[in-house]
Amino acid sequence: MKHLLSIDELSEADLREILRITPSFAEVAQRRIAKVPALRGQTVALLFYEDSTRTRLSFEVAAKRLSADTLNVSVKTSSVNKGESLRDTAETIEAMGIDAVVVRHRSSGVPWQLTKWLDASVINAGDGWHQHPTQALLDCFTLQQKLGDLAGSHIVLVGDIKHSRVARSDVQALTMLGAEVTLVAPPTLLPPAIGTWPVRTSHDLDASLVDADAVYLLRMQSERQHEALVPDLREYSTLYGLTAARAAKLSPHVPILHPGPMNRGVEIAADVPDLEQVVVVDQVRNGVAVRMAVLFLLLGSGVNDLPKVHAQPQADANVGTAV
Amino acid sequence: MTALIIRGGTVIDSTGTRTEDVGVVDDRIVDVAAAPDSATVIDATGCVVSTGLVDLHAHMGEPGDEAAETMESGGRAAVLGGFTTVLVMPNTMPPVDTAAVVEHIRTLANAALCHVEVAGCITVDRAGTHLAPLGELAEVGVRFVTDCGAGVQNPLLLRRALEYTTPFGLTIAQPADCVELSVGAEMHEGEWSSWLGLPGAPSEAEEIMVMRDIALARLTGARLHFQTLSTARSFALVAEAQRAGITVSAEIASHHLVLCDADLSTYDTSRKVEPPLRELSDVAAVRHDVSSGLIDCIVSDHTPHSTDRKERPFDAAEAGSVGLETALAVALSQDIAISQVLRAMSWRPAELLGLGSPSERTITPGVTADLTIIDPHERFTVSTQTQATAGTNSAFEGAELRGRVRTTIVDGRVVVHEGEITQ
Numbered sequence: 001m002k003h004l005l006s007i008d009e010l011s012e013a014d015l016r017e018i019l020r021i022t023p024s025f026a027e028v029a030q031r032r033i034a035k036v037p038a039l040r041g042q043t044v045a046l047l048f049y050e051d052s053t054r055t056r057l058s059f060e061v062a063a064k065r066l067s068a069d070t071l072n073v074s075v076k077t078s079s080v081n082k083g084e085s086l087r088d089t090a091e092t093i094e095a096m097g098i099d100a101v102v103v104r105h106r107s108s109g110v111p112w113q114l115t116k117w118l119d120a121s122v123i124n125a126g127d128g129w130h131q132h133p134t135q136a137l138l139d140c141f142t143l144q145q146k147l148g149d150l151a152g153s154h155i156v157l158v159g160d161i162k163h164s165r166v167a168r169s170d171v172q173a174l175t176m177l178g179a180e181v182t183l184v185a186p187p188t189l190l191p192p193a194i195g196t197w198p199v200r201t202s203h204d205l206d207a208s209l210v211d212a213d214a215v216y217l218l219r220m221q222s223e224r225q226h227e228a229l230v231p232d233l234r235e236y237s238t239l240y241g242l243t244a245a246r247a248a249k250l251s252p253h254v255p256i257l258h259p260g261p262m263n264r265g266v267e268i269a270a271d272v273p274d275l276e277q278v279v280v281v282d283q284v285r286n287g288v289a290v291r292m293a294v295l296f297l298l299l300g301s302g303v304n305d306l307p308k309v310h311a312q313p314q315a316d317a318n319v320g321t322a323v
Numbered sequence: 324m325t326a327l328i329i330r331g332g333t334v335i336d337s338t339g340t341r342t343e344d345v346g347v348v349d350d351r352i353v354d355v356a357a358a359p360d361s362a363t364v365i366d367a368t369g370c371v372v373s374t375g376l377v378d379l380h381a382h383m384g385e386p387g388d389e390a391a392e393t394m395e396s397g398g399r400a401a402v403l404g405g406f407t408t409v410l411v412m413p414n415t416m417p418p419v420d421t422a423a424v425v426e427h428i429r430t431l432a433n434a435a436l437c438h439v440e441v442a443g444c445i446t447v448d449r450a451g452t453h454l455a456p457l458g459e460l461a462e463v464g465v466r467f468v469t470d471c472g473a474g475v476q477n478p479l480l481l482r483r484a485l486e487y488t489t490p491f492g493l494t495i496a497q498p499a500d501c502v503e504l505s506v507g508a509e510m511h512e513g514e515w516s517s518w519l520g521l522p523g524a525p526s527e528a529e530e531i532m533v534m535r536d537i538a539l540a541r542l543t544g545a546r547l548h549f550q551t552l553s554t555a556r557s558f559a560l561v562a563e564a565q566r567a568g569i570t571v572s573a574e575i576a577s578h579h580l581v582l583c584d585a586d587l588s589t590y591d592t593s594r595k596v597e598p599p600l601r602e603l604s605d606v607a608a609v610r611h612d613v614s615s616g617l618i619d620c621i622v623s624d625h626t627p628h629s630t631d632r633k634e635r636p637f638d639a640a641e642a643g644s645v646g647l648e649t650a651l652a653v654a655l656s657q658d659i660a661i662s663q664v665l666r667a668m669s670w671r672p673a674e675l676l677g678l679g680s681p682s683e684r685t686i687t688p689g690v691t692a693d694l695t696i697i698d699p700h701e702r703f704t705v706s707t708q709t710q711a712t713a714g715t716n717s718a719f720e721g722a723e724l725r726g727r728v729r730t731t732i733v734d735g736r737v738v739v740h741e742g743e744i745t746q
Contacts, residue, residue, distance in 0.1 A: 109590030130520030
């Protein structure tokens with residue numbers, strides 16, 4: 001594996017391998033000195049054309065825990081310079097001898113385009129409406145922690161699927177792992193040709209939640225009402241939001257996921273995020289581990305060199321051993 | 324005096340196919356027996372001798388976009404692609420909305436190796452609000468008017484244009500795109516746009532305008548030509564209108580005969596075109612429509628860009644592909660009978676452009692010697708590095724195509740010989 005561009009470019013074996021080795025990296029975080037030398041001497045550039053504090057920080061922490069050097073390339077974007085030459089940027093990075101580029105861009109496809117001009121590994125940290133593969137990996141890892149094997153489990157994704165790179169990656173990853181996925185959204189917020197996707201769709205959230213094993217809420221942006229995709233956010237919340245009443249009907253064993261940042265009062269009622277079954281913090285924590293696993297697989301020296309997993313990592317977080 | 328004898332080729336024109344030697348003296352076709360002994364002999368064995376190809380849709384850069392193409396470079400590309408006449412689009416800077424700009428472009432076109440016909444605008448500055456001086460444009464010999472881009476959106480203004488131009492014999496040409504339905508689109512809306520996360524234009528955004536404009540052609544009785552239609556249903560609508568006696572015609576860009584939305588899976592911006600690449604089922608249907616004679620013309624939709632305009636994120640990249648040097652080969656590579664390809668690329672566009680009816684513009688003595696000699700079997704690999712066009716954006720970069728122009732003769736002058744420019 002040279003790049004991580006999208007989930008559908010991974011084989012099922014690749015996907016399972018990443019999830020299999022992730023606990024080794026989760027364990028590193030528990031150590032007093034949360035750092036292993038796996039990527040010492042390598043440089044990872046974080047090329048973020050679009051603001052995303054949490055994804056950038058997560059990748060940066062992941063790279064640093066593997067002892068890689070990181071380089072933040074902040075690219076100010078506006079509609080004026082959205083015509084920047086991608087090739088110029090890629091060639092500049094190439095000339096600096098960078099080993100991996102983590103890229104976030106508002107336009108779908110930019111990570112693919114960069115691979116044409118780069119020898120370095122490219123990791124997609126979110127491109128337009130298209131893909132956000134590490135988000136899907138951390139979601140799957142989190143769901144496996146809560147539900148075990150995902151084969152046959154029923155995962156309900158709710159919200160703006162059409163404009164969501166998270167949804168596209170999650171649908172591919174979850175179905176690859178054998179989960180059954182239901183997308184709940186107003187028809188205007190489903191992608192075209194949704195009938196060709198390996199999912200069920202529904203416009204009735206209450207009915208879909210009855211046999212849900214997990215609920216995934218997507219961020220609803222207020223600009224969608226200006227495009228006449230929904231009449232207003234109040235109606236959206238009523239029909240498609242996880243209201244307090246809906247949350248109360250859910251079993252406490254049904255985890256609630258969200259990619260963040262949450263719009264309290266829109267896709268999720270104000271007090272619902274404080275419920276025990278909301279696993280957003282687990283998602284953030286697992287995000288670092290799964291990104292370490294990805295960086296390690298792309299840049300590391302092979303699985304024989306994995307950090308050793310301690311039998312019970314949570315039991316004694318202060319015991320750290322060099323790997 | 325120039326004199327040529329084209330020997331051993333298969334002559335194909337609108338009257339049929341035959342094995343025949345062709346003579347040329349000065350700018351006219353003559354009986355081969357009338358060619359002098361000193362005539363230069365061109366061996367056309369194994370090749371097809373056709374009336375010169377006519378392209379109804381090319382952008383040649385000048386004036387205003389000389390970095391992308393000039394009449395000189397675009398003209399070389401045209402004759403290497405077998406075109407002896409090219410209709411250049413009016414979305415130049417300044418746009419072709421006055422007779423003075425027409426005359427200016429004609430002067431620039433002296434640098435081109437092919438004949439250049441100039442299309443005018445329908446509205447001033449292509450803004451879609453006021454009619455351009457259509458009578459004045461017709462007076463200086465303009466035969467086609469179009470606003471390019473998305474075409475005239477206002478149906479009342481289009482109605483007026485259709486009515487007003489009837490006495491001048493002008494053809495109103497329209498791309499078909501309902502811009503409010505295709506707003507923000509970067510590709511065709513369908514299964515592929517759904518996964519690729521790019522906003523799409525539904526086929527219906529094109530078909531609605533085709534329906535509307537057919538209705539306006541019926542209402543006014545004026546002649547209307549659809550530019551670069553792309554969906555199977557659009558061509559079915561045009562064919563149905565033609566059967567009903569409405570004077571409409573339609574063209575297809577050569578890339579729509581081969582490429583489809585699935586070819587955008589790697590976000591290759593050289594394949595970002597307008598209208599967008601449609602679905603595989605459309606490609607199969609339009610190929611069949613060319614074969615059965617339903618589609619009037621195949622055009623290059625030659626749209627040259629400099630490299631920097633394509634090496635951008637997909638949504639910021641300019642649309643369009645060069646096509647003059649590949650259009651014929653693209654069509655010939657699709658197992659469409661060569662006579663149908665030549666109908667769609669030579670005699671039908673010539674007729675629509677007013678260069679003569681198919682029965683007049685044949686390979687017979689007395690007719691102007693605009694001729695193209697094609698080896699339909701020769702294969703070549705497309706590379707914009709070696710093409711004559713200054714544009715670097717080919718949707719077919721790296722593709723192997725079949726069917727190469729060996730010789731192009733414009734007004735009796737051999738401008739391409741053995742696949743190379745002669746001067």
